[in-house]
Amino acid sequence: MLLVYILLISAFVLYVLRFEYSSQVNGSWEDRGLRGDIGETYIMITFQSGLEYWKSPLKGFEDAGDALGVTVEYRGATRYDAKEQTTVIEQAIARKPAGIAISAIDPQSLIPAINKALDADIPVVLFDADAPGSRAYSFLGTDNYRAGVTAADKMAELMAREGEVAVLTLPGQQNHEERTKGFRDTIEQRYPSMKVVEVADGHGDTIVSRDETLRMMKAHPKLAGIFVTEATGGAGAGEAVQNSSEGRSLKIISFDTNKATLDMIKSGTISATIAQGTWNMGYWSLQYLFHLHHQLTVPAPSSSGENAPLPVTVDTGISVVTSVNVDDYYAK
Amino acid sequence: MLLVYILLISAFVLYVLRFEYSSQVNGSWEDRGLRGDIGETYIMITFQSGLEYWKSPLKGFEDAGDALGVTVEYRGATRYDAKEQTTVIEQAIARKPAGIAISAIDPQSLIPAINKALDADIPVVLFDADAPGSRAYSFLGTDNYRAGVTAADKMAELMAREGEVAVLTLPGQQNHEERTKGFRDTIEQRYPSMKVVEVADGHGDTIVSRDETLRMMKAHPKLAGIFVTEATGGAGAGEAVQNSSEGRSLKIISFDTNKATLDMIKSGTISATIAQGTWNMGYWSLQYLFHLHHQLTVPAPSSSGENAPLPVTVDTGISVVTSVNVDDYYAK
Incomplete structure (x- = not known):
């Protein structure tokens, strides 16, 4: 009996040791896959954070x-306020996180705060809106010119490559200027039977955009399509068509995928919208920060900016949303 | 004694169960990190594979x-042969791998083979050299224009923003044309006291490049710098300076990081070279294929090309290599 007792205890001890040993082996990347520590904290910082x-x-x-x-x-900064966003970044730096992903309120204001994080050996990547003068490792966002090109190709398809189109945008804002330019260039270069008759300012406001759309419909009786470079104006253009006393139809291509836009696609008021790769911006920002924090890049990260340890510019892509695939884009 | 015996067996059984249970829990992504199966095979396909x-x-x-x-x-195709590379891709498709990363020998030839893989639900990404007309999910490579810009900025720094420079390149090849254009545009726009006096054809050959460099040194007595857009020509330019009877010095900026180039940086013959983010191309290609295979993207992959489940264009970045950091770039 004593012998059995001893054997059993030995077996037990061996089993425990095996378990502890296998846990240790799992500590290498190869056996446990890419995995960090729950104590590692990564912070995303935006503006108008709601x-x-x-x-x-x-x-x-x-x-x-x-x-x-x-x-x-x-x-995030709750308001559209560069000073507030700078303060939020400085508070984040003080907490020594494993990495920070920032959408920059403008190209200039945040550069000192971003570089301060890098000086403190905290990796930073930028997403959605870049600050090209900073030493952040990477920018992940939409190629807005290319988004305009795609919108023009889709518009041509909707209009059988023929007719007058207009653009409703925010003149002076770089991403909107680029969307407009990509759209114009493509219509001019690829579609000789189409013409951009006007580029109007929608002020990013539903009512202004509605009124501007109605005005352009009157001024250009043959106007058959409109590309709106942001979602609020897209809803305004949609209202204009819904309210149009003449019952005129207008092909509308909008931007982004908020609920109002998706609902108007479902109802047929808006023909298509350009969905940005917003999930990709966040997902790959964290992947990049994780790889910087764990020194998994080749070459190794250097906060001096001498080497590029990561892809420096990532076009996160766009998708064209129509009634066919609109259900995939409602928030889950 | 019997009681102790039973208790011990119970403890042992419980321990085993706990171990098995914790193994199961580790099956979810959350607990085991990003990890695939050793049976999952991903294939990289190149040309001139040696x-x-x-x-x-x-x-x-x-x-x-x-x-x-x-x-x-x-x-890979062992030779520079589009038909051979197509055959290699088709052999890969037949083996039903989890994903394929391809560097395309030219923009056109491989499109049918790439689309065939996608039709067979095998994810494809392209790296280093793109085939823009295919339905591959993503392209990861160098922004060659931007590489030329960086080379120009470095050249200006080496020459104290003053003097005559030349380019030795492969006219007619798109990536080399872009590097040249980025360099020229930048010298013209940013450095009024500098001038690009000639763009010559080095034929991607050491001897031709050496002779062309010597010829240009004679033709332009004030020539003080030369940007060579590929490594073989860079070695040729280096030889020209080493053999120059006049003992003239010329700042050389080359491209890529083969051993001959790095040795010439160590010896001071070449001042700098542009290192591409080649490790990034391979690393992130596999990450992307893995995410496609495991359906970890938002939106989900669709082989029709309707959605962009991944970043579509990734500038894998460049680094400037000089005597300061040259040791980091020798193959390990």
């Missing part, structure tokens, strides 16, 4: 955090 | 395979 637009990048950031077993946090 | 240039993208591909716990293979 906007519906940020939900999808944050979801991507969170999904990558789940996949890699690390902790993520969301912070 | 070139030293491919070692670094393959190392990135292998490193990502190790990190994610999957199997990688390297295949």
Whole structure:
């Protein structure tokens, strides 16, 4: 009996040791996959932080955090205020996170705060809106010119490559200028039977955009299509067509995928919208920060900016949303 | 004694159960990190597959395979032959791999083979050299225009923003044309006291490049710098300066990081070279294929090309290599 007792204890001890040993082996990347530590915290920082637009990048950031077993946090300036966003970044730096992903309120204001994080050896990447003068490792966002090109090709398809079109945009804002230019250039170069008759200012406002659309419909009796470079104006153009006493039809291509836009696609008022790769912005931002934090890049990261340890510019892509695939784009 | 015996057995059984249970929990992404199956095979396909240039993208591909716990293979056309590369792709498709990363021998020839893989639900991404007309999900490579801009800025720094420069390139090849244009535009726009006096054809050959460099040194007595857009020509320019009877010095900026180039940087013959993010091309290609295979993207992959489940264009970045950091770039 004593012998059995001793044997059993030995077996037990051996089993425990085996278990502990196998846990240790799992500590190498090869056996456990890419995985961080739950104590590792990565912070996403935006401005106007309550906007519906940020939900999808944050979801991507969170999904990558789940996949890699690390902790993520969301912070942001509540208003459209560069000083407030700078303060939020400085508060984040003080907490020594494993990495920070920032959407920059403008190209200039945040550069000192971003470089301060890098000086403190905290990796920074930028997403959605770049600050090209900073030393951040990477920018992940939409190629807006290319988005305009895609919108023009889709418009040509909707209009059988013929007729007058207009653009409703925010003149002077760089991403909107680029969308407009990509659209214009493409119509001019690829579609000789189409013409851009006007580029109007929608002020990013539903009512102004509605009124401008109605005005252009009157001024250009043959106007058959309109490309709106942002979602609020897209809803305004949609209202204009719905309210049009003449019952005229107008092909509308809008931008982004907020609920109002998707609903208008379902109802047929808006023909298509350009969905940005917003989930990708957040997901790959976290992947990049994780790789910087764990020194998994070749060449190794250097905060001096001497080497490029990561892809420096990532076009996160766009998709064309129509009634065919609109259901895929409602927030889940 | 019997009681102790029973208690001990119970403890043992409980311990075993706990171990099995914790193994199961580790099956979810959250607990085990990003990890595939060793039976999952991803294939990298190049042309002139023996070139030293491919070692670094393959190392990135292998490193990502190790990190994610999957199997990688390297295949390629041995020669510069589009038909041979098409055959290699078709052989790969027949083996039903989890994904294929391809560097395209030219923009057109491989499109049918690439689309055939996608029709068979095998994810494809392109790296280093694109085939824009295919339905591949993504392209990861160098922004060659931007590389030319960086070379011009470095040249200006080396020459104190003053003097005559020349370019030695491969006219007619798109990536080399872009590098040349980025360089020329930047010298013209940013450095009024500098001038590009000639753009010559080095035929991608050491001897031709050496002779062309000597000829230009004679034709332009004040020539003080030369940008060579590929490595073989860079070595030729280096030889020209070493053999120059007049003992004239010329600042040379070359491209890529083969051993001959790095040795000439160490000896001071070449001042700098532009290192491409080749490891990134391979590493992130495998990451993308892994995410497509495991349906981890938002939106989900669709082989019709309707959605963009991944970033569509990735500028893998460049680094400037000088005597300061040259040791980081020798193959390990």
